[in-house]
Amino acid sequence: MLSRKENELLTRVGPGAPMGELMRRYWIPAAFSHQIEKPDGPPVRVKLLGEKLVVFRDTQGRVGLIDERCPHRTASMYFGRNEDCGLRCVYHGWKFDIHGDCTDLPSEPPGSTLQRKVKITAYPCLERGGVVWTYMGPKELQPEFPDLEWTRLPASHRHVTRHIQECNWLQGFEGGFDTSHLSFLHGGTADHSVSTVPSRYEVVGTDFGFIAGTGRDLPGGEINWTANVMLMPFHKIIASQPAGAHVWVPMDDENTMLYSVDFHPTRPLSEEELRRSKDFRGIHTQNIPGTDHAIANKNNDYLIDRDLQASGDSYTGMKGLGVQDCGIQESMGPIADRTIEHLGVSDTAIIKIRRLLLQTLKDHAEGKPLPGLDPASWRVRSARFKTPEGTPFADSMDAHVRVDRPAAAE
Ligand code: FES
Ligand SMILES: [Fe+2]
Structure with missing residues (x-):
């Protein structure tokens, strides 16, 4: 359970909100590179941390991410003409380049000084792992792009x-x-006496974020650990085979773009692995074509099959891990009210993670060093x-979890 104030602190991400400001200290995914494949192609709308933006690839192939509102009279730049190294608003023809500079202002008389003064908000972008990343924080604090393994692999590996x-x-x-929740939502059985809920929970802060350890005691006294890596500010690396990752990118306070990744650090994904990725039983959802919305969504109750649920073949009657997570997490409301929860032993990790995030917010406010700003810490x-009994997880x-060398660059 959190106080109302703590819940607000952790969930609000708009400009000026403490969590929003913390997230702006890191590179964050904005779009897929393939969405803006061609130079001078159509711009694409992006919503990030409460800001409405458009992303485009200019004539030279450089990527720009700018405010959706034209600074002239606030028309949408989405309808703009992407031409000659800039995006031109079609209302009165004002044109801006990827840096946000106004490069043409044809509606004003010759000699107007307005062109020099007017700017559009623009964020720096780079492309890694087929994704356009942006940095929305203070210019002087911009970190180098981190050594995030899945972004450094050839396309065939992810x-x-x-x-x-x-x-x-x-x-x-x-x-x-x-x-x-794994033993219920995703893998539950009708037999409620069978539970594989873990017995130990550790959350340890690190130089990149934290490691959440889940332990099960084995008969011989050993402990079987799963160590899940969290990288600042919202990444998870999944200890699956092949490996996986999630990135929960806030679009605004009530919507999240969840990136889901399967990858192999040393070889291309096999046909079998790719087939499993693409059958939508795992973390990937099947989307309505041309959108980022799953076909199974809240408007159709995630296509819940009550007969399947009753049969015991599925705990939820919802098909696919991604749909199950999405369905149940959305059911908690646009922003879960954590003031009315009842937490138990199995929520130990969640409690520790919240404490750690609140501490990081405090550190940020006090100007203390933040985890995850050293690219090498992400390896x-x-x-x-x-581990044998008695060896502390930490x-x-x-x-x-440490990998000595970065993966081969793309
Ligand atoms: S509103 Fe964009 S040029 Fe006038
Ligand atoms: Fe899940």
Whole structure:
């Protein structure tokens, strides 16, 4: 349970909100590169941290991300003409380049000084792993792009999709680190006496974010750990085979663009692995063509099949992990009210994660160093390993999650 104030602190992401300002210190995904494949092609709308933007590729192939509103009289730049190294508003012809500079102002008399003065908000972009990333924070604090493994691999080694969750980012993010739901939502059986809920929960802050350890006691006294890596400010690396990742990118306070990744660090994904990615039983959702909305969505109750649910073949009657997560997380409301929860032992990780995030917000406000700004600190993978009884998780995790070398650059 959180106080109303704490819940607000963790969930609000718009300009000026503490969490929004913290997120603006990191590179964040804005779009897929393929959405703006061709130079001078149509711009694409992007919503990030409460800001309405458009992304476009200019004549030279450079990517620009600018305010959707024209600074003249606020018409949408989405309808603009992408031509000769800039996006031109079609209302009165004002034109801006990827840096936000006004390069043409044909509606004003010759010699007007307005052109020099007027700017459109523009954020720097780069492309990694088939994704356009942007940095929306203070210019002087812009970090280098981190050594995030899946973005450094050749296209053949990864499969990336995305879909919109109509709820606050923290609901999705908490779901990603809430290991106790796996035995119910995704893998539950009708036999309620069978439970594989873990017995140990550790959350340890690191130089990149945190590691959430879930432990199960084995008969011989050993402990079986899953160490899930969190990278600032909203990434998870999944300890699956092949590996996976999630990025919960807040579009605004009540909508989240969830990027889902399957990847293999050293070889192309096999046909079998790709087939599994594409059959929508796992973390990827099947979307309405041309949109980022899943076909199974809240308007059709996620296509819940009550007969399937009753049969015991599916705990939820919803098909696919991605749809199950999306459905249940959206059901908590646009922003879950954490003041009315009742938390138990199985929520230990969630409680610790919230505490850690609140502490990071405090550190940021006080100007203390933040995790995840050193690119090399991101050379990590989630892992499963065993420890003998009595070995603290925090002492053993590092050796298993750190990767000494960055993956080969694309
Ligand atoms: S509103 Fe864009 S040029 Fe006038
Ligand atoms: Fe889940």
